[in-house]
Amino acid sequence: MKILVVEDDKTVGDYVRRGLDEAGYHVDLVGDGDEGLRRASGRGANYDIMVLDLRLPKLSGIDVLRTLRDRGLGLPVLVLTAQDSVDFKVQALRMGADDYVTKPFAFEELLARVEALGRRPKAIAPPVLHVNGLVLDTGSREVKRDGKPIELTPKEYAVLEYLMRHQSRVMSRTLITEYAWDYHFDPGTNIVDVVITRLRKKIDQSKEPKLIHTVRGVGYVVRA
Amino acid sequence: MTVWYATALILSIAVFAVVLYFARRSATYQDLDRRIQSEADLTAGILAESYHARGTLVEKDTAGRPVLTADVAAVLEVVPDYLLVTSRDGRLLFASPDARALTFAEFEQLNLITRPPAASGPQLPGQVRIEPNGPTLHYIVRAVPDAGDQFGAIFAGANTQSAELRLEQLLLTLLIAFFVGVVPAILVGGWIAARALEPIDRMITEVREITDGRSLHRRLPVPMERDELSRLAETLNQMMTRLERSFAALRRFTADASHELKTPLTVVRAGVERAITRPDVPSETLAPLEETLQEVNRMTELLDSLLTLARADEGRTELHREPVDLREILEEARETGELLAEHAGVGMEIRLPPEPVVVSVDRSRLRQLALNLIENAVKYTPRGGQVSVELGSHDGRAVFTVADTGIGIAPGDLAHVFDRFWRADSARTRTSERAGTGLGLAICKWIAEAHGGTIEVQSRPGRGTTFTVGLPRG
Numbered sequence: 001m002k003i004l005v006v007e008d009d010k011t012v013g014d015y016v017r018r019g020l021d022e023a024g025y026h027v028d029l030v031g032d033g034d035e036g037l038r039r040a041s042g043r044g045a046n047y048d049i050m051v052l053d054l055r056l057p058k059l060s061g062i063d064v065l066r067t068l069r070d071r072g073l074g075l076p077v078l079v080l081t082a083q084d085s086v087d088f089k090v091q092a093l094r095m096g097a098d099d100y101v102t103k104p105f106a107f108e109e110l111l112a113r114v115e116a117l118g119r120r121p122k123a124i125a126p127p128v129l130h131v132n133g134l135v136l137d138t139g140s141r142e143v144k145r146d147g148k149p150i151e152l153t154p155k156e157y158a159v160l161e162y163l164m165r166h167q168s169r170v171m172s173r174t175l176i177t178e179y180a181w182d183y184h185f186d187p188g189t190n191i192v193d194v195v196i197t198r199l200r201k202k203i204d205q206s207k208e209p210k211l212i213h214t215v216r217g218v219g220y221v222v223r224a
Numbered sequence: 225m226t227v228w229y230a231t232a233l234i235l236s237i238a239v240f241a242v243v244l245y246f247a248r249r250s251a252t253y254q255d256l257d258r259r260i261q262s263e264a265d266l267t268a269g270i271l272a273e274s275y276h277a278r279g280t281l282v283e284k285d286t287a288g289r290p291v292l293t294a295d296v297a298a299v300l301e302v303v304p305d306y307l308l309v310t311s312r313d314g315r316l317l318f319a320s321p322d323a324r325a326l327t328f329a330e331f332e333q334l335n336l337i338t339r340p341p342a343a344s345g346p347q348l349p350g351q352v353r354i355e356p357n358g359p360t361l362h363y364i365v366r367a368v369p370d371a372g373d374q375f376g377a378i379f380a381g382a383n384t385q386s387a388e389l390r391l392e393q394l395l396l397t398l399l400i401a402f403f404v405g406v407v408p409a410i411l412v413g414g415w416i417a418a419r420a421l422e423p424i425d426r427m428i429t430e431v432r433e434i435t436d437g438r439s440l441h442r443r444l445p446v447p448m449e450r451d452e453l454s455r456l457a458e459t460l461n462q463m464m465t466r467l468e469r470s471f472a473a474l475r476r477f478t479a480d481a482s483h484e485l486k487t488p489l490t491v492v493r494a495g496v497e498r499a500i501t502r503p504d505v506p507s508e509t510l511a512p513l514e515e516t517l518q519e520v521n522r523m524t525e526l527l528d529s530l531l532t533l534a535r536a537d538e539g540r541t542e543l544h545r546e547p548v549d550l551r552e553i554l555e556e557a558r559e560t561g562e563l564l565a566e567h568a569g570v571g572m573e574i575r576l577p578p579e580p581v582v583v584s585v586d587r588s589r590l591r592q593l594a595l596n597l598i599e600n601a602v603k604y605t606p607r608g609g610q611v612s613v614e615l616g617s618h619d620g621r622a623v624f625t626v627a628d629t630g631i632g633i634a635p636g637d638l639a640h641v642f643d644r645f646w647r648a649d650s651a652r653t654r655t656s657e658r659a660g661t662g663l664g665l666a667i668c669k670w671i672a673e674a675h676g677g678t679i680e681v682q683s684r685p686g687r688g689t690t691f692t693v694g695l696p697r698g
Contacts (some may be wrong), residue, residue, distance in 0.1 A: 009487050015494035055483050082486035095660070103491035104524055107497055122496070155559050169503050172514040174521060194567045217511035 001118055002046060005029045006036030006064065007053040007080065007165055012103075014139045016101060016154065033059025040064075041071055049117050051110075051216065052078045054092065062095055076117040080105070104177050130166040132224035134211055136164050150202050155180055159195045159205075163222040165211070172219040177199035229417065230410040237406060241398040248394050256362045256382050257349050262382035264366045270299055271309070271378075272370035282317060282374050292318040306361060308379035309368075317375070326681045338365055338379040348477055351384070359383040405545050423453055431460060440468045465595055478534050480657045485527055522661070529663040534643065536670045537586055543586040550581040550615055550622055550695075553590050561598040561613070567608035570628075575614045581622045583695050596664045597626040597691050604689065605630035622695045623676075631687040639683055642669040668693075 003025050007013035010031070017027045027048075030036050033056040040050055050068075054061035065077060070155050079092045079100040089100055129136040134142045141157060143150045152160065158180035163171055173192045180195075196212060202209045213221050274281055274296050277540065285291045290311060292300070297318055300307065307320035323334065324437035337352060353360045363381030397640060429446060435443045443464065444457045475593040499505065500513045558574050594613075601611045609629040616623050633641060639645045645662040668691075677695035 009491065011491040012487065012494060015491075015498065020499075082483040082490075103486045104493040104520065107494070152558050155563065168503075169501070170505075170507065170510060170519060172500055172510065174514060174517045175497075175500070178521070184282055190567055191563050194563045215507050215510065218514045219510075 001048045002026045002028070002044075003049045003051060004036065004040055004047040005051045006033065006056065006061070008032060008056050010054070012080075012205055015107070016110065019111065020051075023114075024113055025114070032057045033061065033064045037064050040075060041068060041073055047075060047152070049114060050075050050077045051080065051114070052097075053076050054081070055077060059220055062092070065092070065095045065097060078113055078117055088207065108176070108179070128202075129133055129161070129167070131164055131167050131211055131222055132209065134164070134222075136161055138205045145203055145207065152199075152202065156199055156202070159192065160222075168221065168223040170218055170221045174219075176219060192219070196216075230406075233409055233413070234402075234406055237402055239403065241395075244396060244398065245391065249391050251425060251539045252390060253362070256384065256600040257364075260305070260349065260362060260380040260382050263305060263307060263382075264378050265362050265572075267300060267307060267380065268366060268368050268370070269310065270296065271368050271375060274299075274322070275370070275372050275374075280374065282311065290315055290317060305383070306334065306363070306379070306381040308334055310335075310376040310379075311337050312373055312376045314376060334361075334379060334381070338364065338377050352381075359385060399429075417557050418545055420518045423447065424456075427453075427457065427460070434464060435467070440464060440471060465505050474537075478531055482527065482531050486524070489520055489524055489527075493517070496520065512593065526661045526663065529661055529667055533663065533666060533670060536674065543589060545584045545586055545675075547582050547589065548585050548587050550583055550585075550590070550624065551576045553587065554613060554615055554624070555593055556591060557594045557598060560595060561602070564599055564602045565611060568602050568605065570602055570605045571610040572602075573610065573612045575612070577616055581615055581617060581697075583622045583675075583697050585695065586671075589671045589674075593693065594624070594626075596668050597693070599663060601626050601628040601630065601689070601691075604628065609688075617697070618694070620697055622697050623692060625690055625692045627688060627690040632683070632686055632687055633683040635683075638683060640679060641665055642679070 002009055005013060005027055007022070007029065008014060008031050013031065017029045020027045028039065030039055033078055036050075036052065036056070036061060038049060041046060052061050052064060056064070059067075061079065061215050065079075068075065068077070076098045076220045077096065079097040080103060081089070081092065081100055082103045098117055101110050101113055127137065127139050129138065133146045134165055135142075137143075138161065141154055143157070144159065159176055162179045163178055176192050177188075180192075197212075200210075204212055209220055209224060211222065211224065215221060225557070271281065278293075281296050281474050282290045284457065291297070292309060298311070301321065303320055304322070305320065306323045307318070308323055309318040310316050316338075319331070323331065326334070337350075349362060349364045351360065351362050361381035362384050363379060365377050365379050368378055369377035377496055389619050419505050426587050430444055433439060434444075443461045446457045446461070447454045496517050500510060500517060505513075524548070554574055554576060561574065562572050598611065598613060605628045606610055611626065611628045612625065614625050614627075640664050644666045646665075647662050672693050672695070675695055677693060680692045680694075682688040682692070
């Protein structure tokens with residue numbers, strides 16, 4: 001699947017390209033609106049998704065979008081915008097954008113939206129996660145340890161799912177918070193500690209081996 | 225305004241009347257003075273003339289009392305008013321008919337005054353009231369120098385009644401003029417003032433409508449006549465043009481700033497996120513990265529709040545409204561609230577009504593409002609305290625309250641809690657808590673008001689604080 005990224009900031013562009021590259025996409029990066037429009041609508045263009053920054057040199061993102069749609073091209077477009085304002089997003093959507101991500105964005109969010117636009121099955125997340133007897137079914141949202149069902153609240157489930165999905169990797173409290181909580185509300189990272197305490201009671205208490213581990217000053221990791 | 229004009233009018237007419245009255249009065253008395261003076265002079269002249277012609281002018285009447293000779297008395301008889309002539313030894317020689325008409329007691333009072341003056345210079349007029357109910361006389365006493373030694377003094381007096389009568393008439397006339405003139409003047413003045421102010425009233429209404437933030441492109445109609453009103457309208461229009469321009473500049477600045485600040489933040493975030501999610505990073509490297517990531521999020525939150533408030537100042541409310549059961553919002557907030565409360569060692573209770581409370585709101589903004597208030601309540605409540613959230617309906621409004629048993633807010637600070645960057649005395653918050661952006665309650669106020677609702681706070685220091693949000697239903 002081929003993605004065209006139009007972003008004038010080199011660091012952000014490189015970051016998006018590398019990230020999508022690692023997720024298995026073929027990515028081309030261009031730095032201005034003119035070039036982006038030429039590559040997207042030129043002869044032999046075969047991109048499946050366009051990631052478009054709205055503020056670009058030469059031709060603005062909105063103009064690229066309008067021209068694309070005027071030419072009758074239905075290429076799905078994911079807009080990157082710095083403006084967290086409803087009317088601006090509405091304007092972008094009216095101009096024919098399919099979705100948007102607000103800067104600064106968590107890469108995970110960008111990836112999720114690209115996946116949704118590409119209508120690819122979420123292969124990265126296996127439907128059932130296993131860590132040494134702990135089983136989490138992302139389809140039915142059921143959690144079991146050693147065959148015994150465990151009742152979790154929505155936030156407990158979200159935190160555990162995130163840690164199990166990235167098992168054996170230290171996940172920072174900020175990343176965990178971002179995943180489990182709404183973007184508009186930052187509850188502070190202390191709240192993660194409370195959730196972890198609860199999870200430990202339900203999952204690790206009087207069980208061996210312990211699966212949830214603390215990394216001081218950083219966050220948590222789930223590993224056997 | 226009309227009242228002021230009327231007062232001024234009444235005052236000036238009153239002053240005019242008083243001045244006129246006193247001027248008239250003094251003129252009348254001067255007339256009176258001249259009259260008695262000339263009567264006295266005339267009498268003295270007649271006596272002097274007769275003396276030069278005939279010598280003695282006094283004879284004895286049948287009772288043996290000295291009197292003026294009959295022919296001279298006949299001449300003096302025609303002099304009006306009160307006229308008395310006395311001999312050098314103070315005996316009455318002549319009295320005019322008016323004087324003779326007085327009673328004996330009254331007449332004696334005149335007789336007493338009529339003493340020969342000490343010097344023969346000009347005499348000042350005097351005034352005397354004849355008791356008990358005789359006339360008030362304006363009089364003059366003079367000597368008779370050129371008529372030998374037979375005469376003592378001449379008394380000439382005039383009744384002031386005639387003068388007073390004229391003054392009273394003047395006063396009455398003024399009073400009538402006052403009512404006939406002032407009452408219609410006030411009525412007409414009020415009408416004229418209302419007519420003159422009506423276009424200004426209209427202008428005020430229109431300016432209010434224009435400057436509520438959304439119709440700044442509109443302008444006032446400028447009246448055709450080149451008068452103060454048209455200049456006022458033009459001036460206001462120029463002011464609105466400048467306002468519109470500065471708002472446009474602010475809008476542009478807001479957009480530019482958000483982009484210019486957020487792009488570097490995105491870059492920082494991208495770098496940190498890449499580094500922090502690499503599988504082989506040692507934990508001593510992870511810790512500062514995690515701190516950086518936290519600060520990036522904090523800055524992003526601050527920036528978003530600032531931009532939201534800047535746009536709100538412009539009067540642009542950006543809400544994605546849909547019918548929402550507020551119970552769902554609070555149900556969603558419940559777990560987060562309980563986690564925050566558990567961490568702070570505070571009890572948390574959320575009471576929801578059995579029936580739906582449906583309001584047309586922006587779901588994510590309402591969630592933000594609820595969580596901000598809950599977080600705030602938990603933050604300012606000491607361990608062992610209680611936070612209660614309640615939802616209900618009242619007078620066709622959805623009302624939800626967040627009450628705590630915390631440290632409360634000093635009465636002097638209550639007015640400022642919704643101010644931007646306002647913070648209670650920082651010593652009173654738990655030091656372990658991360659400080660907020662200082663914009664949380666300002667954002668809450670904006671969210672409530674953007675939905676056409678209200679937010680209020682009641683607090684007693686040491687007892688706790690209650691925030692009440694009211695949202696219109698329908």
